[in-house]
Amino acid sequence: xxxxxxxxxxxxxxxxxxxxxxxxxAVAVAVLVCLLGFNAGYQEALTSDVDKMGYQVLVxxxxxxxxxxxxxxxxxxxxxxxxxxxxxxxxxxxxxxxITPLLVQLVYDPEKSDGKGGFDxxxxxxxxxxxxxxxxxxxxxxxxxxxxxxxxxxxxxxxESIQKKLQKTVGDKIxxxxxxxxxxxxxxxxxxxxxxxxxxxxxxxxxxxxxEIEGKLTxxxxxxxxxxxxxxxxxxxxxxxxxxxxxxxxxxxxxxxxVNSAKILIMSVxxxxxxxxxxxxxNTILMSVFERTQEIGIMKAIGASKLDIFKxxxxxxxxxxxxxxxxxxxxAIFGGNFTELLVRKVMPYAPxxxxxxITPELLLFSFxxxxxxxxxxxxxxxxxxASMRPIxxxxxxx
Amino acid sequence: xxxxxxxxxxxxxxxxxxxxxxxKALDGVELKIKESEIVSIIGPSGSGKTTLMNLIGCLxxxxxxxxxIGDTEVASLEENDLIKIRRENIGFVFxxxxxxxxxxxxxxxxxxxxFAKKSINEKKLLVxxxxxxxxxxxxxxxxxxxxxxKQRTGIARALVNDPKILITDEPTGKLETEVKGQILELFxxxxxxxxxxxxxxxxxxxxQATQRIIHLQDGKIVPREKSDLYY
Numbered sequence: 001x002x003x004x005x006x007x008x009x010x011x012x013x014x015x016x017x018x019x020x021x022x023x024x025x026a027v028a029v030a031v032l033v034c035l036l037g038f039n040a041g042y043q044e045a046l047t048s049d050v051d052k053m054g055y056q057v058l059v060x061x062x063x064x065x066x067x068x069x070x071x072x073x074x075x076x077x078x079x080x081x082x083x084x085x086x087x088x089x090x091x092x093x094x095x096x097x098x099i100t101p102l103l104v105q106l107v108y109d110p111e112k113s114d115g116k117g118g119f120d121x122x123x124x125x126x127x128x129x130x131x132x133x134x135x136x137x138x139x140x141x142x143x144x145x146x147x148x149x150x151x152x153x154x155x156x157x158x159x160e161s162i163q164k165k166l167q168k169t170v171g172d173k174i175x176x177x178x179x180x181x182x183x184x185x186x187x188x189x190x191x192x193x194x195x196x197x198x199x200x201x202x203x204x205x206x207x208x209x210x211x212e213i214e215g216k217l218t219x220x221x222x223x224x225x226x227x228x229x230x231x232x233x234x235x236x237x238x239x240x241x242x243x244x245x246x247x248x249x250x251x252x253x254x255x256x257x258x259v260n261s262a263k264i265l266i267m268s269v270x271x272x273x274x275x276x277x278x279x280x281x282x283n284t285i286l287m288s289v290f291e292r293t294q295e296i297g298i299m300k301a302i303g304a305s306k307l308d309i310f311k312x313x314x315x316x317x318x319x320x321x322x323x324x325x326x327x328x329x330x331x332a333i334f335g336g337n338f339t340e341l342l343v344r345k346v347m348p349y350a351p352x353x354x355x356x357x358i359t360p361e362l363l364l365f366s367f368x369x370x371x372x373x374x375x376x377x378x379x380x381x382x383x384x385x386a387s388m389r390p391i392x393x394x395x396x397x398x
Numbered sequence: 399x400x401x402x403x404x405x406x407x408x409x410x411x412x413x414x415x416x417x418x419x420x421x422k423a424l425d426g427v428e429l430k431i432k433e434s435e436i437v438s439i440i441g442p443s444g445s446g447k448t449t450l451m452n453l454i455g456c457l458x459x460x461x462x463x464x465x466x467i468g469d470t471e472v473a474s475l476e477e478n479d480l481i482k483i484r485r486e487n488i489g490f491v492f493x494x495x496x497x498x499x500x501x502x503x504x505x506x507x508x509x510x511x512x513f514a515k516k517s518i519n520e521k522k523l524l525v526x527x528x529x530x531x532x533x534x535x536x537x538x539x540x541x542x543x544x545x546x547x548k549q550r551t552g553i554a555r556a557l558v559n560d561p562k563i564l565i566t567d568e569p570t571g572k573l574e575t576e577v578k579g580q581i582l583e584l585f586x587x588x589x590x591x592x593x594x595x596x597x598x599x600x601x602x603x604x605x606q607a608t609q610r611i612i613h614l615q616d617g618k619i620v621p622r623e624k625s626d627l628y629y
Contacts, residue, residue: 005505295498302555303481
């Protein structure tokens, strides 16, 4: 039997208290892992979303640029329309490398989500859309037969859900809820791991006709030949009063800044949780030290040195923190999906892909972090126990 | 052959300060304990019994005087050296046993070896278990033991490091008469093998069964006829 076994058996003597303390540490570790994982995951997912958009610059109707950018990122409608003439007006700008017009509309489908109802996103696009988005490729089928054909290309996830629900695939016809038109499925896009995987894609003119908004767009996506020409490009577009130019890198930076501000607040909560857990650990060990005053005195009488007692109490603290760290990591790994679901509901804009990036490095960092905290928080109770004089302790039992 | 002295106290004093008052808990005690001797220390409450036991057990430091354990003068030693003396020379047995309830009999007995960083000699451990009457009970958690077996575990724990002196404070105070007799017999058998035993007690019956009784009163050893205790 070694010190470790002795310390472990001591903790087992007060099962409920030890279990609750370990639980407190586990919750603090899980919160820390999830927050740090969210920090890394959100940034990566947002960068990936913005990169996958293919646009460096977005032209929309005048309004809040961040609302417009996030709506486009989310594939949402609700933007004010701009005239298609503006697209024709700026297409020949010398700084533009690639440009594509977009019209996004939301349609309510009462059958969606097992009859609960929900909105589907329909995007009117032109072939230039594929040129701007290098990761958007046809997995099966082909591009639209004409600019105003009653045809649809499905995003990867949408194709899977239609196949599952309606047993329809390329070559079959589907209808838009509330509209008379039937659309032939002509293709399916490959998975992009973005929100576009759940969209319907129509030829731009078809979308304008079906939704009765001919000659209108919701946005124009642009890739410049050189991004440092952005300012000059913006200045040239300045006289067009009804539009605004949004740089996606600025949007990304602003979203990250907003998220970081929220993160600081959440991190404060996490640190309070950790602080409370530390106090819990110190309290548990200290109480156990005081309860075992005589026992510690007897140990000293039968040959334990100050260092032996210090080691014993310290190991107890470390066992609590180590078990807390292990359980906390397990909670974070298996509860991560739930946390992600929660974050997606709360966040005004959550990018596609994994929001919570729990890496082995992050788990190791949190695990060893809590061990170090354990080492520090065990110091005081261990010192108190080691300082007890056997004579006083034994006398207190008389 | 002259009897070997294992413990020798000369003019041993222990004073405490209670405010401005000085309490003389021990005031010039002269004491010699020989090898294989069983000595009982009796006296009324506050006579200095526990103080004397703590000093000879190297749990406390004397205010003045000399205390030798074997050939080592321990009165002036620091805490770390006293620990070493305790580990090598002294075994303690307490009235309330003070065992760790979640550990087994064997684990409780092994504790002093862990603290002394000594490996366990299985053969020796078996002999010890047999000697104290715990053979076959080594895997039982001590919380399930009877009072007598708890005290036997306490005695085995005190003996595992091969001490020269066994110091016990009311070792039979919590035991039934029959078990009391068994423990006393065990002490006698241990002393025949060379162990010196020093028993602090109020139990005159137990004291009378020992080879020598030391009467302590007001911090001093007094002759039997001057003692407040009658028997």
